[in-house]
Amino acid sequence: MLLFLLPLLLLLPPLPTTLSLNQEGLYLQHFKLSLDDPDSALDSWNDADSTPCNWLGVKCDDASSSSSPVVRSLDLPSANLAGPFPTVLCRLPNLTHLSLYNNSINSTLPPSLSTCQNLEHLDLSQNLLTGALPATLPDLPNLKYLDLTGNNFSGPIPDSFGRFQKLEVLSLVYNLFEGTIPPFLGDISTLKMLNLSYNPFLPGRIPAELGNLTNLEVLWLTECNLVGEIPDSLGRLKNLKDLDLAINGLTGRIPPSLSELTSVVQIELYNNSLTGKLPPGMSKLTRLRLLDASMNQLSGPIPDELCRLPLESLNLYENNFEGSVPASIANSPNLYELRLFRNKLSGELPQNLGKNSPLKWLDVSSNQFTGTIPASLCEKRQMEELLMIHNEFSGGIPATLGECQSLTRIRLGHNRLSGEVPAGFWGLPRVYLMELVENELSGAISKTIAGATNLSLLIVAKNKFSGQIPEEIGWVENLMEFSGGENKFNGPLPESIVRLGQLGTLDLHSNEISGELPIGIQSWAKLNELNLASNQLSGKIPDGIGNLSVLNYLDLSGNRFSGKIPFGLQNMKLNVFNLSNNRLSGELPPLFAKEIYRSSFLGNPGLCGDLDGLCDGRAEVKSQGYLWLLRCIFILSGLVFVVGVVWFYLKYKNFKKANRTIDKSKWTLMSFHKLGFSEYEILDCLDEDNVIGSGASGKVYKVMLSSGEVVAVKKLWGGKVQECEAGDVEKGWVQDDGFEAEVETLGRIRHKNIVKLWCCCTTRDCKLLVYEYMQNGSLGDMLHSIKGGLLDWPTRFKIALDAAEGLSYLHHDCVPAIVHRDVKSNNILLDGDFGARVADFGVAKVVDVTGKGPQSMSGITGSCGYIAPEYAYTLRVNEKSDIYSFGVVILELVTGRLPVDPEFGEKDLVKWVCTALDQKGVDSVVDPKLESCYKEEVCKVLNIGLLCTSPLPINRPSMRRVVKLLQEVGTEKHPQAAKKEGKLSPYYYEDASDHGSVA
Template sequence: MLLHGRRPELLLFLLTVFLSLSLTLCLNQEGLYLQRVKLGFDDPNGVLSDWNPRDETPCKWNGVSCDSAGSVFSLDLSSSNLSGPFPTILCRLKNLSFISLYDNFINSTLLEDDLSLCQSLEHLDLGQNFLTGVLPHRLADLPNLKYLDLTGNNFSGIIPDSFGTFQKLEVLSLVENLLEGTIPAFLGNVSTLKQLNLSYNPFSPGRIPPELGNLAHLEVLWLTDTNLVGEIPDSLGRLSKLTDLDLAINSLTGSIPSSITELRSAVQLELYNNSLTGEIPSKGWINMTSLRRLDASMNGLTGLIPVELCELPLESLNLYENNLRGELPDGIANSPNLYEVRLFQNQLSGKLPPNLGKNSPLRWIDVSTNKFSGQIPESLCFNGALEELLLIENLFSGEIPATLAECRSLLRVRLGHNSFSGEVPAGFWGLPHVSLLELTGNSFSGGIPKTIAGASNLSQLILSSNKFSGSFPEEIGFLDSLFELSVNDNKLSGSLPSSIVNLGQLVKLDLRDKELSGKIPSGIGSWKKLNELNLADNDFTGDIPDEIGDLSVLNYLDLSGNRFSGKIPVGLQNLKLNWLNLSNNHLSGDIPPMYAKEMYKESFLGNPGLCGDIEGLCDGRGGAMDMGYAWLLRSIFILAGLVLVIGLLWFYLKYRNFKNAKRSIDRSKWTLMSFHKLGFSEDEILNALDEDNVIGSGSSGKVYKVVLGNGEAVAVKKLWGRSKLADDSSDVEKSNFQDNGFDAEVETLGKIRHKNIVKLWCSCTTRDCKLLVYEYMPNGSLGDLLHSTKSGLLDWPIRFKIAMDAAEGLSYLHHDCAPPIVHRDVKSNNILLDADYGARVADFGVAKVVEVNAKGTKSMSVIAGSCGYIAPEYAYTLRVNEKSDIYSFGVVILELVTGKLPVDPEFGEKDLVKWLCTTLDQKGVDHVIDPKLDSCFKDEICRVLNIGLLCTSPLPINRPSMRRVVKMFQEIGNGNQPKTAGKDGKLTPYYYEDASDQGSVA
């Protein structure tokens, strides 16, 4: 029975003995050791199939290298899909100096004693595996070790003291693990270090150790997202050989020290997304002759952009989302390799350098939301590389340069909300690779020329609020990739070309104007993906086509203010419209029964011939009314109206006096608890809690929008206490739930700080009422926007940014909070969007701190969450951990990709996850991607879809951690190239490639 319990170990031992006895005369001792390595691995791809025991030596085996004496000195099995524990028997190969098992499924822990036998080891790469436990402290005893990469594992605990005693170590990479404590000062004792990579670990808040300035040979210092606080120490300026300094995504404060400009060898400087303030140092930059990339965006930097900085040979300049002012120095145009300039959301002014782009292969320029003026430099595309031109919300004027009409490399153009004028060059309309052309909110004139036929890749044409005139050319129908055509508020005239019905990908058509006329062309039934149709305030005539009832996804229809006649198509009843407006036309006949209701009355006003069971319509039926009788009735109605108005006015005055008196009595009973420095008082909040300010309501209360005296807005959630509920048991239970939700929200949001978690300003309470005051999110919730008529505003770059933001917020809760916090109600309606479509995770009423038991989970008494988002194991075990949130977030990803609700009658008895898996198997990926999304992003969409499928795996163990999810998003966002830390220095961390390009500004 004892042998039976150890059968696998016994079998392995017997096989080893058998191989040793039978192959002694064939295979040398090192080969026998490697055969034992092979037996310990699961090798599904057969990469070890040529490890033939009949060979005399292993020197020709895959991944094995030998020296001139036939002794193994290198083993490289990177990316081989191997699984199993680390084979410590490798340390018996006396001359083995190189081991790389990078990107496999090596698991379990590293054993201290066995590793200490690898005395010849110089290079050890175990990155991107599944190793656990603490870092082996005896690694530092290896006398020849120069390269140590343990990136992308699950090591935990602190960095051991022994790591300060390495004798020859040059590269130490511990990126993306679960390391705790703070970054230790003793690492400054490893004088041989050239690379120190510790990014993406949940360290405790701590300062950058000044001792790191002692690493005289250091070339790369990568400390992204390591919970750094305090100021950047001056000692880093002593790192004369440093080429790459990355301190991004931390909580560093203070100004950028002038000592940074002493890094003469620096090529890349990443300081973005901190809380740095003050001015960018104005001296010393000219000595940084190697600096190619500078990213100090998303801080609070002020002052001018130093002239010396812009005279460097920069390749990339990112200073966006700061408070910089003044002009962009002309010297930036002299950088010969400059390909990227991102300065959006600052206070910069003046003109762009006239030679910008003339001396460099400029690809991306984004200076949106500043105060730049003057004309667009003619040289921007001088070298034929310009891909993105984003100048939204500035004071630019003049015409579009003729040189841009020849810029065939352009992909995205956004010039909205400036003061441009004149005619758009004819060639500019037909640029073959442009997918987005937005000119909204200017004074452009002239017509849309026939050359637009050349814009074969155009998917969004947004020309709203200009002075374009003339008629649509027939060639507009050649743009078979177009999914948004918004030309409202111009001076276009004439009828629609018959070719417009060829736009089969069209999702939004907004032609609200003044002078368009004629009939709607026949054949609009081809607009199968049309979601919004707005032809209001024109001079269209004829019947409303019956085909309009075949547009199955149409939910916004506005044909008001035209001269349509005839009957309303009965087929309109087939549609699920959120907005319908047929008012002010010449329609007649009966209103279709579905719409013959009082709630739709305003949709049909101004059509004297329409009839239906709606009061005020079809007054002409039933015979002529006696004039005297009509006059009498009219007088009675007027008199009754006057009495009613006077009565209401009297009641309002009495009610206001009563309300003010009550408020003055109860005001002293409010208790204010603030979590941030407030610029308002509770009086401002309480005085604005009127029904006119309600923006949402639910079972727990109402949400108000309150505009403060300083012009800023906040959102106020009002929860009623027990005294406002009835005394029955169900209401008492509901009251307890609300009390608990209020306490959970205050306890959770009151102590956490993250850019992707909604900010709780304060709470106000009395015995009967509780208020929570949050930052106001102008774009509401993701769920409301994604599943409404405005979903066309959410193009793929915006959806990707929303998913990335939400993932970072949840990663903070799971990995950076101690103990971790599980949200328990992750859904699209609990992801709020700011003015730039930045996402915040909200509604922590059921959030729980994870107090783990022996099984790593906490059992809940009731299920919290929303239908369609609840993880399978949570529903039947009531055990909750971070994996439950990851499943819910996976459903949100699938919503973003498909555009569908998590639960919908379309799915039958299935939810979104099961429907998607079935549809993928039966029809393929094209049938699940939201048709509103541009097909040019298909590859990226499919990668994100795979993340969603991973997160919604039925088995919790197969779901990635939120930190891993964020990493996968970063890899997709950074050119779709997988990253491997520590392989060739360090990788450029992810940043938002187009952070200001958020949504339509039409």
Template sequence: MLHHLLFMFLFLFLLLLQPPTITSLSQEGFYLHQFKLSLDDPSSSLSTWNNNRDQTPCTWSGITCDDNKTVTKINLSNFNLFGPLPTSILCRLTNLTTLILTNNSINQTLPLDISLCTSLTHLDLSQNLLTGTLPHTLSNLPNLRYLDLTANNFSGEIPNSFGKFQKLEVISLVYNLLDSSIPASLGNVTTLKTLNLSYNPFQPSHIPPEIGNLTNLEILWLSSCNLVGVIPDSFRNLKKLSVFDLSMNNLEGSIPSSLTEMTSLKQIELYNNSLSGELPAGMSNLTLLRLIDVSMNSIGGVIPDELCRLPLESLNLYENRFSGELPASIADSPNLYEFKIFTNLLTGELPENLGKNGPLIWFDVSNNKFSGKIPASLCEKGALEELLMIHNSFSGEIPESLGRCRTLARVRLGFNRLSGDVPVGLWGLPHVYLLELVDNSFSGSIAKTIGGAGNLSLLTLSNNNFSGVIPEEIGRLENLLEFSGGNNKFNSSLPESIVNLSQLGILDLHNNNLSGELPKGIQSLKKLNELNLANNEIAGKIPQEIGSMSVLNFLDLSNNRFSGNVPLSLQNLKLNQLNLSYNSLSGEIPPLMAKDMYRDSFIGNPGLCGDLKGLCDKGEGKSTNFVWLLRTIFIVAALVLVFGVIWFYFKYMNIKKGRSIDKTKWTLMSFHKLGFGEDEVLNCLDEDNVIGSGSSGKVYKVVLKNGEAVAVKKIWGGVRVETEGGDIEKNQFQDNAFDAEVETLGKIRHKNIVKLWCCCTTRDCKLLVYEYMPNGSLGDMLHSSKGGLLDWPTRYKIALDAAEGLSYLHHDCVPPIVHRDVKSNNILLDEEFGARVADFGVAKVVESNGKGTKSMSVIAGSCGYIAPEYAYTLRVNEKSDIYSFGVVILELVTGRKPVDPEFGEKDLVMWACNTLDQKGVDHVLDSRLDSCFKEEICKVLNIGLMCTSPLPINRPAMRRVVKMLLEVGGTDSQTKSSQKAGKLSPYYYDDASDHGSVA
């Protein structure tokens, strides 16, 4: 009896110890509670998983039960869960048919015992952090119909066992790190309807012809899979296929005629391959075809008339070798919204009714040999947004109807034979941001309606016959970045309102008939980088205030009627080009400009004097020569004395410090015209002038004799090690960093890239001489006590400047350059807080084949800035830089470092996302920023989050980032979607490539 009572007491005691949330739960509820405890839930998304009013978990978030209150479905999409997948727990839910955990942070490997979840029909683990190889046991799931492992970090091969799936209909392994080849065994899964394997770094391999056995297949997406060879003829068996995408591979040969037997096709994408031949005959069989994109191949011949009679919505044939005339039947297409055939050999006239029947949105026929008039019906349906017709032989006038097309955003009609007046309405279209009319024969004047073009950023009118007065209304264009109207007949003076264009970077009106004086207040154009007013009749004095335009580096006022002195303030500018020749200037040249590099900049001004040959050189007799001789002797003697004192001082200091630098063995390589020699630099490399140091060396501030300052990076030969043969060899990393910096900065020129003046080398030491940045690096400024000095307008300017610098590297350099170490400490600030991208020691060029650079042997970059996929693959491309720049944006918005002990194991990106979800945006933004800018700051924050997307495919290109930042700074700008309407692909890769871009 006592024994029985003791047992009962012990049982009650243990029962009391059990958590109340578990005691009343069913067995399945208990399993799910264990599942919750095995994961990190920082957003408390599983907070309802403690409700014990019912004995089952059927009311919990993300849980679905059947009529018997048995769990059948778990959908925890976007719950922000962290940790490994506890399949040993989940597989105890014997009736679980659906498991969806998309867009979380499920990590580690996918366990082999996933095969124990035998009731599963739907498994979606996409957009997580799973690593390792694909479990070969997955095919043991007898009922599985849907398998989505997209956007993880799976590596290795696709197991051959995947050919044993019994009921699988959908398999998506898009954007992983699979690096073997596509197994032929997949051709055995005849139940498949969707096969998505795109964006994996497979080894070069052929398409398995066994794929043609998948007679139920509806979607085949093998984009960017490193496929080679020809398209298998066995694909003729895919009668149910509607989406056929083999784009961005290395396929060759012709498009097989068997494609015309795939009669269910709605979408064909074969762009960016090496296909040749002609389009196959029999395209009229594809009666459901809506989209065809075979661009960027070598396909030739004529465009078949039967192709144009299909119900097409999107036709992309650009960058091929098509010839002949465009079939007139294309004008009859009732659904055509995208028509891009640029860069071919097409001739003749465009069909007269083009656009009359179809709602054209994107129209690009550039770089062909078209002639005749522009069809007046292009905007008949009122939907046209992009009209690109550059580099053809179009003639006649611009149709008046285009002046009423208020949807237009991008107009490029340059390099044709167009003439007449531009329609008044076209000047003032409200959404146009690019209007390019260069190299035609247009006449007339700029209409006053241009004041209504509030979104206009680029206005290029050069090389035409425009005349008349530039209207005051142009001063309303708050978003205007460039106004180029050289080689026209504009007259009168520049409008006073032009000083209101606060965003203007380029003003080029050379070779016109402009007169009057420069408008007052021109110094308010703080972002002006280029001012070219050469060959006009502008008079008056050159304003002293021009010297305060800190970013101006191109100034050409030659062949005008300017008079008075050369403003002393001009020597404050960092000019790459200066030309004040052939005016009526007089007086002394500013002393810092009395250099041979500027001599041609001042010729043709009879009253101008200075210490330059050819200026004031009229022969003033022997007395003048004698004075000059005495002056020269005095200067030489003084220099010898100063040099001797300095030499003695440094010789003494070098002996004292136990090291000496042999200056006679230095080799100087310059990249700009220099006003100094290597001795001036070498003599100032002492510890008192050190302003920074890093792994590769030290950085010194050197003040030159002319008062200017430069920054000098000294890179020593590195660590030396003794080899087996007794030889001594240097650490190759330092040499590589130096060579990369010289190779990159020596050939690029941009206002937002730090300028490399020259380099000096000797056997044991290398020097890089840069322009000096008085405000140091963004990282030092932002994360120090001075961070409060950076108000929001300044931070926004820094973000935009840095973005433009990176956009130049990615889009305007040939080949493109990937920086690989974008961070706030590598963004330097000038005296006006203008930003320059610096430190190109690990920069790489992108291979011309468009596949990005090859794998690196080590990870380059800094902690907190490295893109997730780079750390796994060591493969680098522009998307890696974009991620790093996104982190910089988050630093500017939050004021926090990329890695901070406060974040725990997270970084700034993860902290920002979690804090936004849990506490809201106010807890993310830097409290030092004025709240009146909150809306603008939030927009920039969103750009930073886009740039730091874990999927490179979702990160915008740098050119797009620049445009989005500009739109944030504008008042009336609206962000346009980059998503193409009507695309059927499950994902759309927008690389933001801008054919023939002006920017």
């Protein structure tokens, strides 16, 4: 035996001498030395053991011929190991299981892998392998499981792959394979799972030979560029449980032979061009739980026999189905999801729908349904989403829905509903979206709305609602949009409405609201749109409206406002501005004395300015000398005022300094790095002169320390006003949750692309965060201002890669992982060299460490234009939400455009880019300031941005993958952009795939 092992040892590089470790341990030591291990995952692999059986990832069995244990399994997922595939592992004679899932194994897969003769399970998914698949892989006689998902393999699938002897699982998802799906895969008679999804195959048909795989249980060919008809031969797959042919170019009818798949559990055919009717004989599919044939061109009635199956999820939306919904569908005992939107269905819904089934999601929007809403929809108390917009439903909202505590999303707009809304309906505690727009509903908003603690979007415009808006509206603290225009609301706005600190849109135009605007509207720090046009509001326009820094839509026209125009309005960046037809008077502020603003001020008889139509009596001024005298008085008064302000400032500064000295003991400093300054040096510099930014979470100050170093100080504000101590310069707003999240997150992480938190200073009522100072501010300010010309393409690409690496660190390297939840260009800061740092972790959340899936948030958090579709509609948040937001940032860098722009109409940046690409080509979306010599690289990054903003979360790559894709663009190693990420959970039958509804 020793004579046999000696030549093998001579072939290995020298290792540290050991007298105890056996031969298999020496092989694994060689494996360890051949790879980079930056996280020291293999530290437990040392020479102190006689065998490697206690090492991380190693499992042994007792050998049959000796007492010495032998290595059977090596399992090292997500260990961040890097380097070429270590062929030394094939010298382990009894190795049957090898998994290196989600590492950075690179280069090509060597043909010598075929020497692992006993290997049964090989998982190299989510790595960096490139080149062609080794034609020798089928020479592994015992191989049953082969998963190479998420690499960069290219070329065609080798002809030899038809020779596998025992292979049961073949997964080649999300690579760069070329050619077409080969027919010889039908020769692997032992296959139970075949998954080739998300590969850029050439257009080709589904090989009829796949019908020979009679043991097949899972067939996934999602987004494989398939064309032509579905072959009848697939009906021979009697053991098939999951058939997924979605997102292809399949045409023709659904073959009747699919009704012979008597074991099938789910069928997904969505997003093709299939035509005709659903095939007869589907009643034989007695195990079918999910059918998704949405987004095709299917027609005819929905077969009654389909409704007799044990369906849990039925998705037939965006087709041409017509006729009525079979009454028998209400008898399906397991049905929890029914989506039929965007068809031509008519008639009434079965009145006992939901009585016998645990309905959770019902979407019948954009059809021609009539009649009343079934009162039994929430009989089982599980209804979560009720979407019925754009139909002709009539009658009232059933009182039973007012008791449906499980509801989270309601859209009943654009129907003919009438009568008063049940009181309990207004106060449903879990609802975050309530849309009742364009009906004939009447009555008042009930005071029970105080119980709607999760409500974010209240859209009730174009109805006949009346009465006063109740004071209880101020208790709905998560409210982001209140649209109630074109109703009959009257009386004053409730004083409590200023408590809605999350409010982004307030639209109550064309009502009968009277009185003055409530005091304290400056608390609407996130308000983007204020439309109170065509009411009976009076009094002065509050000066505080000029402090709404993110407001870009202001319409107060058609009211009875009087007095002068607040001078602070000049500081705002308004896209829509209308104060016409009021009773305003006095001189126009200088910046508004321009022709483009003329229509904004018409109909105010007392308003004067150098514009046609304003202050027509101005010509009656009798004496220029009189005007000269007034100007002199004004100038003299101004000089006196300036002198007084300077004197007051000096006195106040001395007073403030003295006051700080008294209160120094009240401050507590918590540092996260070695500091060269004290909290008192910070406090002395919190003057308004040093303010460099103000947003929804607080003010930011630039502080120059005595050492010459510069830091940025954020003073948080939050839900209620509290006076800061220690001589602070203003009354701040304290947000405990944001502060705790920021400190907890930034205090424990270290990365070059995450903004550094030096320390935090706190008193009982005031909280300060001290960061490293970023000379070039935020990416959003830089990109969308006149400074945008400084950002050439190499700089923009560097920013994208830096930010991606920062987010990748949060998602993959933090334990537990962290979801930022507010990724946007304004939260990416730039240093003097335009290096990017991810900042603002006030709403960051730790990912569910139980692995049970996405977490549900209590309300929508994020910024308009950046919120992922599934987050906005389901409140389910995970890393994929951040990836969508980062994709929007990439599109900003490529296009130079804002994420939301009036030019886009109802679209956001993502939809605008997709539409423009289809209609006008890539040149129409690329920022014209970018040099044409970078066009190829810009297009590749654009593709990555579109990949990140895929509507389906499963199609978005991980942030680690995004970093790799960007690095490939930068080094030009892999010119082909990757397609989309595939499914990674083969036997997934418990829940239907959520393809979402944006109806």
